[in-house]
Amino acid sequence: MTVRDTLLVQQRDLQRALAETYVERDTRIAGSGTSLIKVITGPRRAGKSFFAIHHLARSSDRSFGYVNFDDERLTNLLDYDEIIAAVDSVYNKPKVLLLDEVQNLPEWELFVNRLARQGYDLVITGSNAHLLSAELSTHLTGRYLQTFILPFSFAEFLRLTSRELTMQEKIAALPAYAEGGGYPEPLVKRFSSRDYLATLFDSIVYKDIVKRFRVRSVQGIEDLARYLLSNTASEYSYGSLARITRSKSPMTVQKYLGYLEETFLFFSLPRFSFRVKDQVASNKKIYCSDTGFIAAKAFRFSGNRGKMYENLVAIALWKLQLQGQASVFYWKNAQQEEVDFVIQKGGQVTALIQVCTDLTVEKTRSREIRALLKASRELKCDNLVILSERVEKIETAEWFGMVGTVHYIPLWKWLVGPGDSSGS
Template identity: 45%
Template sequence: MRTIVNNQRKERDLLLSRPYLPRHTKYDVEELLASRQIKLITGPRRTGKSTEALLMLKNRNFAYLNFDDGKLLNAWDDDLVLESLQQVYHGFEYLLLDEVQNLDGWDLWVSKLYRLGVNMVITGSNAKLLSSEMATLLTGRYIQIEMLPFSLSEFFLWNHKSLSDNLSEDEAVAQSLINDYLHFGGYPETVAARSLTQNYLSTLFDSIVWKDIAKRHNVRNVEDLNNLAMYLVSNFCNPFSANELTDALGMSSVATTKKFMGYLREPYLFYYLPRYNNKLKLMKKAPQKVYVVDNGFVAAKAFSLSENLGRLLENQVFIELVRRGFDTERSLFYYRSRNDKETDFVTRRGPHVDSLIQVCYDLASEKTLKREVDSLIECAGELKCQNLLIVTMSEERRIEKNGYVVKVLPINKF
């Protein structure tokens, strides 16, 4: 065991020696580390959770265990691991547990460490597994930090640009970067090698479906699971119901479809957006809309005969809203009026509707402009909301109609 821990220390030191782009976060690192609460960093695979944890702990005395290591898992012994950590990292102040969900019974072990007073930073790629089990054993004893692929702002910083600069001075370069991000997303390992993006993300997608989901849940009919994943990524931003999916894909039952949908959500691959309704029962019955965690997966895996720039922009806006802390359980929805007019996103703060957001790639057509504005205003009337916004690819203006003011913002200013 000591040899395994020593080898992982060499791995840790090698990772620490590399240059990284610091990520945007609302948390103060010093304040986080001073807290005895467990720091739980979650998010999709390969989005920089381990890097973020390493940057938080850099220049501090911390121990490191990587649970993607089969040798560590096969030789696991609670007491021997703690003994080896003390020998290799004498007097360590913090403990980083990377991809801890791979260890059977990890929650009991983490609970034991917490009682012993160990200050822990944990990373993991399974939302349900981590949050539900942490909530069961360690309610109120952890802080969850969610990591997603690079935002547009971070993508610009990677390319030595800033969204806060006057982009008109170098508009062609800025629009090229925005367009690149729209199509290929922000996975950290793809932004420096765009020619490899589709191959990398195709492999990652398959790995999540076949390894993180099928293997973990002992799925026997993996072909049905994969067909569902491919259908969802090809129909991103569209409404669906479990009954419709079952019929369209020839699934064995609606219950199986719902179960597989849950599995695909766990590793942060897909999000399901409910239709807003004051009555919870009606909201649960309405069709949901599906979004994918990164536009790059669309380019890599979606079966499509034509490019849909509007949906790519909508997906990008959705993920940005999630990045800002809105979630599909309590504060982020879509809405359809009594006359069947739709608003892409409804944000809520507490019990009150905070804003309505429409996404439209191009408002140059008067017909398109009228459709989008009228839908937004009709939904605003029903939801009693005055904060109205249309996000576009590049247009900016202010529209006044029927006593409402609609702000139009380009994606870079949004």
């Protein structure tokens, strides 16, 4: 099959995708209308390509060319000019190009740089955060803007239903969202996500990590991924992970965890400290990028709603961090009292957030409030939030002379607009 034939087949895939149901995303492409390279990054199958082609189809007054590099017939080419010649033939010499999963092309950054110099309006997608950021910053300094596309947020998940939902229907939708996750394809096409997500997770581990980075200990990275899935929202150190997963050394674990985070399967939040040195030295907390993976792959995690809901909040805040809108941490004092999330903007702590599924237990409620008040005094932040399933109120709390106003917000409502309580 020639390069032109390959692009003709991809063009048909493009036309089918444009005809499919599209759920409007809450994100916009950074740099639209400028000559800067538009970079769209995020996990595999999260909807990057779908988002890009629908954006270009609606917003561009010019036709665009499309090349999907998740195809070995293209990535094995030695002469990249063959690709441009085929694009010109199939799409009538477009000046707007969408290059999909471009990190699969050897020395792709040099190719992209050359196209940019030649005046092409480029939109590129990729599924590896490190490869993209490291190579773009080296070869395209100041000439690109980045947009992150993750699986559906809860607001986007609700948008799958065309009719307006009642409050009770939104509340009822939250457990289904937590269990099934936000990956678009099973949700839009309405089939069970469990097997799909289990297969996708394994595919990312093998295709984007084991194969790309030539990982020798496949069992080691499998054990690490499985342990992290079953212990999301928990603290870790490289040493403890090395002992648990029987890896050779903490350095190996650090490398493997880096791979898992670069492919957007997991992310970590550091412990808050005003001293960067202490932040680096302290344990971090691990979260999964989509709770559907946890339900599909984790061992003995089902039924732990508290951890699952905390992970949902972490994902929403992680999105703010990826977009450069906030820095996110957790807080813990010497007495091991903990606040789930610390939001920092412009050097100031703007919100302290606890996630608690059951506030009817007085001991639990008292523990959450006590930690909030102590963190409030230490971090000089009076925006105190407790997220639970249904409670919505504002009350004044006190603990041995420490006083604060606590905002109780139902989790479903906060997830629809997390910026509302993050100090924005």
